[in-house]
Amino acid sequence: MKAGLRVAVAVAAAAVAAIAAGTAGAAGFTPGSDGAGDPFFPQAGNGGYDVSHYSLELGYDPATHVLTGAAVVKATATQNLSRFDLDLRGFTVARVAVNGAAATFARSGQELVITPAAGIVQGKAFTVAVDYAGVPEVITDPDQSIEGWVPTADGAFVVGEPQGSPGWYPVNDAPFDKATYDFAITVPAGNTALANGVLVSSTTSGGKSTWVWRESKPMAPYLATATNGRFDLTQYTTSGVPAYVAVDPTLNSANVLRKLPDIVAFYSSIYGPYPFDAVGAIVDDAKNVGYSLETQTKPNFDRVPDETTLAHELSHMWFGDSVTLTRWPDIWLHEGFATWSEWIWSEHNGNKTAQKYFDNLYNTPAQDTVFWTPPPAVPGTPVFLFNGTTYDRGGMTLQALRAKVGDFAFFRIMRDWATQNRYGSVATPEFISLAERDSGMNLGHFFDVWLYQPDKPTSW
Numbered sequence: 001m002k003a004g005l006r007v008a009v010a011v012a013a014a015a016v017a018a019i020a021a022g023t024a025g026a027a028g029f030t031p032g033s034d035g036a037g038d039p040f041f042p043q044a045g046n047g048g049y050d051v052s053h054y055s056l057e058l059g060y061d062p063a064t065h066v067l068t069g070a071a072v073v074k075a076t077a078t079q080n081l082s083r084f085d086l087d088l089r090g091f092t093v094a095r096v097a098v099n100g101a102a103a104t105f106a107r108s109g110q111e112l113v114i115t116p117a118a119g120i121v122q123g124k125a126f127t128v129a130v131d132y133a134g135v136p137e138v139i140t141d142p143d144q145s146i147e148g149w150v151p152t153a154d155g156a157f158v159v160g161e162p163q164g165s166p167g168w169y170p171v172n173d174a175p176f177d178k179a180t181y182d183f184a185i186t187v188p189a190g191n192t193a194l195a196n197g198v199l200v201s202s203t204t205s206g207g208k209s210t211w212v213w214r215e216s217k218p219m220a221p222y223l224a225t226a227t228n229g230r231f232d233l234t235q236y237t238t239s240g241v242p243a244y245v246a247v248d249p250t251l252n253s254a255n256v257l258r259k260l261p262d263i264v265a266f267y268s269s270i271y272g273p274y275p276f277d278a279v280g281a282i283v284d285d286a287k288n289v290g291y292s293l294e295t296q297t298k299p300n301f302d303r304v305p306d307e308t309t310l311a312h313e314l315s316h317m318w319f320g321d322s323v324t325l326t327r328w329p330d331i332w333l334h335e336g337f338a339t340w341s342e343w344i345w346s347e348h349n350g351n352k353t354a355q356k357y358f359d360n361l362y363n364t365p366a367q368d369t370v371f372w373t374p375p376p377a378v379p380g381t382p383v384f385l386f387n388g389t390t391y392d393r394g395g396m397t398l399q400a401l402r403a404k405v406g407d408f409a410f411f412r413i414m415r416d417w418a419t420q421n422r423y424g425s426v427a428t429p430e431f432i433s434l435a436e437r438d439s440g441m442n443l444g445h446f447f448d449v450w451l452y453q454p455d456k457p458t459s460w
């Protein structure tokens with residue numbers, strides 16, 4: 001994600017909050033925890049249940065900025081639940097129902113605390129309906145970037161990494177709780193609403209248009225989008241799936257987007273089949289956002305991207321969207337891989353090789369601690385989540401691995417990582433194990449030097 005965002009700012013102390021332990025209730029029913037245990041975002045996500053599907057009916061009026069939502073969340077209890085939370089920031093909640101029966105609810109920070117009329121037995125599926133409305137709050141991250149439902153001149157630019165999704169829908173905002181999604185988004189007639197997956201229908205009546213999209217592959221909550229406004233929407237088929245390319249008509253588009261099929265085909269050839277049932281791009285005029293995001297099946301671009309940025313975001317369909325970190329400090333598994341993917345796309349086209357990118361960056365003096373630290377697998381604080389090291393030193397780690405194990409083993413590692421973890425949730429030690437298995441080499445020292453030690457690597 002967030003190609004184009006490079007931050008180097010003062011370290012803020014990482015907030016650490018203990019997850020409130022539930023106290024035993026009647027008949028062994030206890031509250032689900034109010035967080036999912038992430039070291040960087042302890043309140044994000046919740047405990048006690050696992051979501052399988054979101055159905056989101058949204059209406060947006062760009063004139064008033066009011067968003068109206070009716071969400072239905074399907075989940076399964078993973079404990080005997082007396083109470084549970086969803087994440088939702090702002091809005092007035094009008095109604096919450098569990099399995100069709102009114103539930104009591106309370107608000108506390110980003111927590112929507114829901115007490116169903118009766119406890120939910122472990123292993124049981126249940127549905128939660130939430131009706132809400134209001135002007136969405138734009139969320140500012142620890143690195144000072146903005147996200148969530150960000151208003152534009154004609155609609156909204158909707159991006160959620162790492163914590164923007166509760167700014168527009170009630171969600172279990174843990175990256176490992178993947179689910180399928182249905183969207184029905186109503187906007188003024190003439191506007192286009194985009195979301196993940198395939199277009200099911202678009203209908204217009206009474207001066208409004210409703211766009212229905214379906215994401216039928218598992219998706220981490222932060223990868224959902226509902227960007228809307230005036231767009232020229234082009235549809236075609238590539239790599240066996242429908243492509244949806246939406247460009248703000250005020251932008252001088254976008255010859256670069258003609259590269260999309262070739263980029264997807266190339267990454268499919270080296271990383272394994274394209275993982276989703278739609279592909280595309282959303283190019284909006286939202287320069288105040290300052291970055292692009294790999295929203296699943298349709299990356300969002302805040303301006304017309306260059307070819308490198310387009311390749312970066314499309315490579316995230318494999319590394320980030322299909323194969324997703326479990327905990328946010330492992331972000332190099334997304335950004336290092338997408339950075340290296342930029343380089344191999346360049347090399348594939350007969351331009352600068354990945355090794356040349358590596359060599360140029362490696363010339364950075366060891367004294368340049370802003371470049372070399374923190375090490376990619378230990379960003380230490382959410383301020384450094386999208387720091388240059390997770391991109392550049394992360395990409396260098398992969399190129400150094402390629403040089404160490406050779407092309408045959410390296411490309412096998414990359415393909416196996418993508419295919420064996422398809423739609424899954426991963427952590428850095430699993431990548432190290434896979435690299436050792438596929439190469440037959442002991443790589444403990446190699447990865448320690450590249451991923452965990454703060455100094456410029458000198459021997460590996």
Ligand SMILES: [Zn+2]
Binds near residue numbers: 001002312313338
């Ligand atoms: Zn990225």
